Amino acid sequence: MINKAKKNITKIVQKSIKEIYSIKDLLISVERTKDEKFGDFSTNAAMMHTNRLKEPPMSIGEKLCRNINKSLSKDLLVDKVELVKPGFINFYISKKFWIAVFREVVLAGENYGRNNAGEGKKILVEFVGSNPTGPLNVVSARAASIGDSLCNILSFNGYDVKREFYINDAGEQVSRFVESLIARYKQIYNPDFPFPDEGYYGDYVKDMAKELDKIYGRSLLDKIADDVWNRCRSFYLSRILGNQKRDVEDFGVKFDVWFSEKTLHVEKINNAWIKLKKLGFTYPKDGALWFQSTKFGDDEDRVLIRKLGAPTYFMADIAYHLDKLERGFDKAIDFMGPDHHGHIARLKMAMKALGIDEKWLDVFIVQQVNLMRGGEKIKMSKRAGRFETMRDLVSEVGKDAARFFFLMRSQNSQLDFDLNLAKEESSKNPVYYVQYAHARICNILKHAEEIKINIEKIDKANTELINKPEEIELAKILAGFGDICKVSALTYAPHRIAGYLLKLAGIFHNFYNKHRVVTENKELTAARLLIVKSTRIVLANGLRLLGISAPEKM
RNA sequence: GUGCCUGUAGCUCAGUUGGAUAGAGCGUUGGGUUGCGGACCCAAAGGUCGGAGGUUCAAAUCCUCUCAGGCAUGCCA
Numbered sequence: 106m107i108n109k110a111k112k113n114i115t116k117i118v119q120k121s122i123k124e125i126y127s128i129k130d131l132l133i134s135v136e137r138t139k140d141e142k143f144g145d146f147s148t149n150a151a152m153m154h155t156n157r158l159k160e161p162p163m164s165i166g167e168k169l170c171r172n173i174n175k176s177l178s179k180d181l182l183v184d185k186v187e188l189v190k191p192g193f194i195n196f197y198i199s200k201k202f203w204i205a206v207f208r209e210v211v212l213a214g215e216n217y218g219r220n221n222a223g224e225g226k227k228i229l230v231e232f233v234g235s236n237p238t239g240p241l242n243v244v245s246a247r248a249a250s251i252g253d254s255l256c257n258i259l260s261f262n263g264y265d266v267k268r269e270f271y272i273n274d275a276g277e278q279v280s281r282f283v284e285s286l287i288a289r290y291k292q293i294y295n296p297d298f299p300f301p302d303e304g305y306y307g308d309y310v311k312d313m314a315k316e317l318d319k320i321y322g323r324s325l326l327d328k329i330a331d332d333v334w335n336r337c338r339s340f341y342l343s344r345i346l347g348n349q350k351r352d353v354e355d356f357g358v359k360f361d362v363w364f365s366e367k368t369l370h371v372e373k374i375n376n377a378w379i380k381l382k383k384l385g386f387t388y389p390k391d392g393a394l395w396f397q398s399t400k401f402g403d404d405e406d407r408v409l410i411r412k413l414g415a416p417t418y419f420m421a422d423i424a425y426h427l428d429k430l431e432r433g434f435d436k437a438i439d440f441m442g443p444d445h446h447g448h449i450a451r452l453k454m455a456m457k458a459l460g461i462d463e464k465w466l467d468v469f470i471v472q473q474v475n476l477m478r479g480g481e482k483i484k485m486s487k488r489a490g491r492f493e494t495m496r497d498l499v500s501e502v503g504k505d506a507a508r509f510f511f512l513m514r515s516q517n518s519q520l521d522f523d524l525n526l527a528k529e530e531s532s533k534n535p536v537y538y539v540q541y542a543h544a545r546i547c548n549i550l551k552h553a554e555e556i557k558i559n560i561e562k563i564d565k566a567n568t569e570l571i572n573k574p575e576e577i578e579l580a581k582i583l584a585g586f587g588d589i590c591k592v593s594a595l596t597y598a599p600h601r602i603a604g605y606l607l608k609l610a611g612i613f614h615n616f617y618n619k620h621r622v623v624t625e626n627k628e629l630t631a632a633r634l635l636i637v638k639s640t641r642i643v644l645a646n647g648l649r650l651l652g653i654s655a656p657e658k659m
Numbered sequence: 660g661u662g663c664c665u666g667u668a669g670c671u672c673a674g675u676u677g678g679a680u681a682g683a684g685c686g687u688u689g690g691g692u693u694g695c696g697g698a699c700c701c702a703a704a705g706g707u708c709g710g711a712g713g714u715u716c717a718a719a720u721c722c723u724c725u726c727a728g729g730c731a732u733g734c735c736a
Contacts, residue, residue, distance in 0.1 A: 140679080149678065155716055162716060191679060191717070236736065277735055303735075393734055404661065404732085411734040418736050446663060446731040472664075473730080514672070518665060519729070521672095526685085531698055533685065541698055552695045592675055604673065607683080611700095618692085618700040637695095659698070 106206055106584045110146065111135045114183075114196055118150050121172040126158060137585070144187070144195035145581075151192040162192025170194060203580035204568045210583055210639035211564045218586045218646055222594070223264030229429050230256050232440035232471075233353060234271035237346040238282035239307055246356065246495040247520065248440050248471040250511035250652070253358045254599040255438075257650045262594040267361045267434075270353070271425065272346060275366040276418055281305065283338050287329055289314035294323060313341055352495050356504055357652050369424045374416050377424035378409060386458045401454035419448065423455045430461065438597070439468045440516070446470060469597065472519045474511075479525060502527040505653045509536035512603045512651050535607055539644065540656055542610035546641040547657040549622050553634055556623070563638055566631035575616040576636060582609050586643050590650070599651065606647045613640050 119131040133150040151166035158165060166188040173186050173194070182202040187195050210217045232252025233245050241249075256266045273279075285304035289311050292298045300306075317325060317337060328334055353360070378394070381387050386397045387409065394410035396419075409420040416424075429437050441449065449468045456466055476483040476493050483493065499507050506527040513535060514520050532538050550560055571580075586605070593601035622633040645655040 134678095136675085136678085138679090139674095139682090143679070147679085149717090152678080152716055189679075193679065273736065281735080391734085395734095408734045413734080415734085417734065422736095442736090443664090443730060444736070447733095448731090448736080450662075470664075470730090518672085521670095523671080523685095526671095529698095532700095534698085535684075537698060538684095541696085545696060545699085549695045588675080596676080598675095600673085601675080604683085611683090614699055615701085617695085621694065623695050659696090 106209065107137065107588050110198065110202070114146055114148065117173055117176055118148050118169065118194070120176065121169050122150060122154070125168050125172060126154075128154075128157070137588075138195065143189065143193065144185070144197040146196040146198065147193045148196075149193065151188075151194060155192070163188065163190075166192050166194055200572060200577055200580075203577055203584060204571050206580050206584040207568060207571070207635045207639045208564050210642050211635065214642060215646060215649075217642055218590045219261050219263075220587060220591060221263035222591060223259060223262045225263065225265050226435040227265045227267070227433060228259055228436045228438060229267050229269055229432070229434040230259070230438045230440075231269045231271055231429075233358075234273070234441075235349065236273045236276070236278040236282070237342050237349065238278055238305060239309065239345065241349050241352050241495040243474045243476060243493045243495060243498050243522070244442055244471060245352075246498055246507060247474050247511040247516070248442070249353055249356055249358050249495070250508045251471060251516050251599055252440050254508070254512055254602070254651050255594075255597055257652065258590065258594050258599060258602065261590055261650060264594075268359070269362040269364055270360045272363060272365045273418070274342065274346070275370055275421065277415075279342065282310075282342075285310050286313055286317075286338070286341065287334075290317050290325065293318050294326065352499075356495070356499060357508075364425070366421055366425070369421055369428065370416070373428055374421055374424040377427050378416075378420065380427070380459060381409070381423070381455070384458060384460075396455065396458075398451055398454050401457055403451060403454060407451055419451060419455075422448070422452055423459075426452070426456065426466065427459070430465070436464075437466045439466070440471050441468060443470055443473050467597070469516055471516050475519065475521045477521050477523045477525075482521075498522075505540070506534070506536045508651060508653050509539075509603060512599050515598060515600050535603075536653070537659070539606045539610045539648065540654070541659060542613045543641060543644045543648070543655045544657060544659045545617065546613075546637045546644070549637055550634070550641070551657075553623050553630070558623075558630065558634065560634065560638065563631060563635045566635040567628055568632060568635070570629050570632045571636065573620060575612075575619050576633075578612050579616055579636060579640060582612055583639060583643050586647070602647050602650050606644065606651075609640070609644060609647070613637075613644075 114135045115133065118133055118135070122128065122131055122133075133148055133153055135146055135148045138144055138147050151162040151169060154165060155162045170186055170188045177183050177186070182199040183196050184199045185197040187197075189195055213219075230252055232248045233241065235241060235245060253268065256268050259266045281301060281303055282305050284301045288298055288300045288304065292300070293314060321333070325333060325337070350363070378387070381396060386400065388395055388397065392412040393408045395406045396409050398407050399405060407419055408417050409423075410416050426437065449470070452468065453463070453466065457463065476498070502510075502524060510522055510527055511520070526534055527536075530537055532541070554560055571577075589601055589605045593599055616636075620633065622637055623630050648655045
């Protein structure tokens with residue numbers, strides 16, 4: 106809707122420029138205004154051309170304005186065009202144009218805001234991902250919220266999206282976990298048995314050791330290298346992975362693919378390695394095999410195959426991304442934890458070495474989360490085995506609040522998560538504020554139905570009766586939903602949707618406070634029901650994109 | 660040392676890729692409802708956009724330098 110208006114205005118302005126100045130460069134921009142006192146749309150055309158035409162902006166603007174006023178067509182529904190000081194030309198759109206949005210929303214329903222900008226392009230979004238060595242933490246919860254919501258948004262914009270979880274089940278970390286488990290088990294019989302320096306300190310490892318002891322007693326003590334042990338270790342690894350799966354599923358995230366790093370070994374990794382070797386970017390040194398990342402701007406070369414023969418995480422990740430490419434994705438997006446900082450540049454260098462278009466892969470860091478309680482930061486220490494898990498967080502504040510809080514902020518800044526606020530049932534709590542607007546509307550609709558008003562046919566209501574400023578304001582923000590969806594997809598920014606919903610909820614509450622919907626006046630009631638029904642639809646659509654419920658009662 | 664992220668109101672953060680007088684929420688202060696959900700609304704106060712230059716009609720936004728904080732800098736992931 107807004108796009109249509111923008112296009113029309115752009116055409117008109119360009120036509121005027123052509124007529125007056127007969128120049129070919131017609132680059133201008135038409136934007137929504139920030140403030141109502143500047144109308145609804147404005148163009149910087151006069152200022153853009155001031156240099157080329159060697160004429161002051163106000164003078165250009167004056168001529169354009171006069172010309173535009175002559176050529177305004179009726180269907181645009183422009184009330185007024187005016188020139189303002191620095192050289193902006195402002196367009197005032199008639200109420201009628203805006204009010205049409207209510208019917209449009211109701212007719213489109215859950216598809217309102219959808220577009221086909223993505224043209225069915227295949228995108229793979231990799232997020233959360235982890236070693237199967239312990240419970241998922243709060244950063245994983247943040248990544249899950251952002252990744253899942255972005256996928257919803259991309260689908261809504263016409264992309265063919267797949268969600269993927271990368272299981273790092275083949276590396277050094279898994280060995281460290283197993284060593285930790287063995288050590289905890291042995292410590293039951295020998296408290297002095299040393300615990301590995303970089304081991305896993307969490308209590309869950311101790312619990313597993315106790316469990317092993319319960320089943321096998323001391324019989325495993327001398328069988329560490331045995332088959333029994335191998336079975337035990339894979340039993341616990343798959344149990345941990347199972348718990349991780351349950352964590353994300355309870356959080357409402359459904360991955361299309363759980364990708365095991367193991368499946369890259371040995372063949373796919375070998376193939377990737379051979380490709381790099383053939384291109385001449387590798388060499389042996391100190392018994393290991395290296396990648397010449399310095400050729401791509403790194404400060405030192407990086408190891409691909411370790412001295413002992415095992416590939417590094419870096420090598421596996423190269424193979425992994427080649428695999429994604431081979432699976433036919435037009436684009437790959439990765440969300441990684443803050444500890445992967447250094448890894449990103451290297452991965453991109455490897456992609457460049459392999460001749461892959463830079464734009465094919467986008468990698469984002471999901472920054473750390475500081476849990477706050479009563480203004481105090483809760484200390485997290487993985488080493489000491491104390492760290493906040495995703496499960497604890499969700500069970501304390503709930504899925505909706507957790508997701509909304511993570512989605513309010515852009516992913517690349519650190520986040521202070523106020524646990525008390527997330528639980529508070531008041532308008533201070535943003536998630537309640539938005540959900541309350543939705544529930545409130547549902548209650549109005551229910552009330553209307555109780556007095557036998559037919560909500561289904563409400564799109565037939567007489568919209569001529571809509572003219573209050575609060576109503577027009579609602580129309581304008583509803584009309585902007587499609588734009589917000591597009592922008593949030595384009596900039597990978599789900600938090601735009603959250604911000605939009607907060608604003609929409611605010612405008613609705615204000616409207617509600619000023620105007621009663623269901624009254625004696627039947628015609629006006631119908632028109633206002635159309636307004637609140639379309640508002641409900643947009644709230645629900647937005648919440649759905651965030652993966653948050655839109656409750657009918659609270 | 661090097662690289663990335665961040666620096667905007669007392670606090671937590673937006674700012675549609677360069678636009679007009681920089682915006683919300685919380686907190687503070689003062690108001691509002693015989694009503695369809697008060698889990699609500701309105702108003703006020705609060706700012707050298709970390710700092711200094713530069714680019715141009717126009718800079719929180721782009722460039723250079725600089726200061727502060729965070730993270731990374733493993734043959735871990």
